[in-house]
Amino acid sequence: MATSFTRLTRALPRSIHAPRKALSRGLTGLDASKLQVTPTTTPSDIPSPETLVFGHQFSDHMAAVEWTADEGWQTPRILPYQNLSLDPASSVLHYAFECFEGMKAYVGTKKELRLFRPDRNMKRFNDSCSRLCLPTFDGKNLTEIIGRLVKIDKRFVPEQRGYSLYLRPTMISTQRTLGVGPPGSALLFVIACPVGPYYKSGFKAVSLEASTSDVRAWPGGVGDRKLGSNYAPSVKPSVEAAGRGFSQVLWLFGEEAYITEVGTMNLFFVFQSKETKEKEIVTPPLDGTILPGVTRDSILQLARTRFPDHKISERKFTMHEVKAAAEEGRLLEAFGAGTAVIVSPIKSISWKGETIDVPLQSGKEAGPVAEAMYRMITDIQYGDVEHEWGWKIPE
Numbered sequence: 001m002a003t004s005f006t007r008l009t010r011a012l013p014r015s016i017h018a019p020r021k022a023l024s025r026g027l028t029g030l031d032a033s034k035l036q037v038t039p040t041t042t043p044s045d046i047p048s049p050e051t052l053v054f055g056h057q058f059s060d061h062m063a064a065v066e067w068t069a070d071e072g073w074q075t076p077r078i079l080p081y082q083n084l085s086l087d088p089a090s091s092v093l094h095y096a097f098e099c100f101e102g103m104k105a106y107v108g109t110k111k112e113l114r115l116f117r118p119d120r121n122m123k124r125f126n127d128s129c130s131r132l133c134l135p136t137f138d139g140k141n142l143t144e145i146i147g148r149l150v151k152i153d154k155r156f157v158p159e160q161r162g163y164s165l166y167l168r169p170t171m172i173s174t175q176r177t178l179g180v181g182p183p184g185s186a187l188l189f190v191i192a193c194p195v196g197p198y199y200k201s202g203f204k205a206v207s208l209e210a211s212t213s214d215v216r217a218w219p220g221g222v223g224d225r226k227l228g229s230n231y232a233p234s235v236k237p238s239v240e241a242a243g244r245g246f247s248q249v250l251w252l253f254g255e256e257a258y259i260t261e262v263g264t265m266n267l268f269f270v271f272q273s274k275e276t277k278e279k280e281i282v283t284p285p286l287d288g289t290i291l292p293g294v295t296r297d298s299i300l301q302l303a304r305t306r307f308p309d310h311k312i313s314e315r316k317f318t319m320h321e322v323k324a325a326a327e328e329g330r331l332l333e334a335f336g337a338g339t340a341v342i343v344s345p346i347k348s349i350s351w352k353g354e355t356i357d358v359p360l361q362s363g364k365e366a367g368p369v370a371e372a373m374y375r376m377i378t379d380i381q382y383g384d385v386e387h388e389w390g391w392k393i394p395e
């Protein structure tokens with residue numbers, strides 16, 4: 001199987017020193033119409049839904065396309081899922097020239113295949129690539145290639161509600177040199193794995209530990225880009241928090257203890273104003289330290305129509321504000337938001353040894369805002385509701 005990439009590896013060393021001007025030169029663009037498909041000759045069994053573990057089982061095929069600074073994007077291909085062959089000097093392995101996306105394909109109510117707001121993932125992917133001097137590409141062409149991959153591996157997209165095919169577009173530098181500089185060659189690939197619903201039997205609210213020592217992202221940093229190098233350092237604090245019985249780390253920033261994100265999710269709180277009694281749905285602003293989540297943006301937009309009596313805010317707020325609101329009975333709800341889970345209700349936050357409880361109605365694991373957002377987003381993803389965000393993969 002590994003032989004299909006022989007051509008890739010031969011092509012890699014061509015641009016050992018990437019000419020800087022190549023990044024802006026008019027080179028061949030990514031062109032989905034040139035897609036070449038090599039189907040697998042050894043199709044694998046479809047994993048049964050109850051055995052699905054996130055990111056463990058993969059579909060039969062992958063998409064791959066190489067780029068060189070001299071020529072631009074090469075022929076895109078769909079191939080049997082296989083190992084990559086990389087020169088050990090490839091700069092991805094030394095300087096973390098890697099970024100990725102996370103999106104899903106769904107089987108709709110009429111058995112049609114669907115994506116959710118793929119344009120947002122393509123934009124964020126391009127923003128991440130550009131931050132690493134990796135090549136950018138035309139998002140519509142990559143969406144088309146992803147659509148073809150999903151169609152070819154259609155039997156891996158589970159049909160049950162709550163299930164989906166998780167898609168992982170990834171770009172790495174294959175530049176074969178140890179000098180730190182802009183990549184002269186790169187590989188874009190997309191792999192796919194069938195995934196089950198995060199909540200198999202209803203929501204389950206989680207407890208967080210607010211980190212007082214580790215910081216996920218900082219002003220002037222790259223927290224707003226989906227770079228692999230943002231994720232590896234977050235694992236140790238998460239493992240340590242898990243050892244103390246907490247599900248996720250709440251990432252704070254600065255002496256003020258600004259709230260930023262939770263685990264690998266954006267974060268929403270619902271407060272009631274002390275003065276006006278008005279309810280407010282609030283999330284931190286995109287100040288460069290926050291990943292611009294597709295779910296975050298969707299919730300902000302949907303909440304404006306679904307909760308017209310609530311104030312919808314993107315503003316900075318601190319743990320002190322959360323603590324005061326909880327003490328005064330004005331903290332109504334808190335939840336994380338991201339593609340994997342959509343919403344993840346929060347039941348408590350531990351901060352400097354104190355526990356702040358987030359109220360939940362008796363017998364309920366999510367508040368009304370989290371529940372409504374979950375329903376509205378899944379209705380669009382599975383095509384129960386026709387919406388401009390639901391993108392049908394052409395037949």
Ligand SMILES: Cc1ncc(COP(=O)(O)O)c(C=O)c1O
Nearest residue numbers: 264265266291293294295338339
């Ligand atoms: C750090 C971080 N924040 C937020 C999100 C949520 O983004 P999205 O809603 O696009 O999945 C993710 C997941 O991709 C993430 O990794």
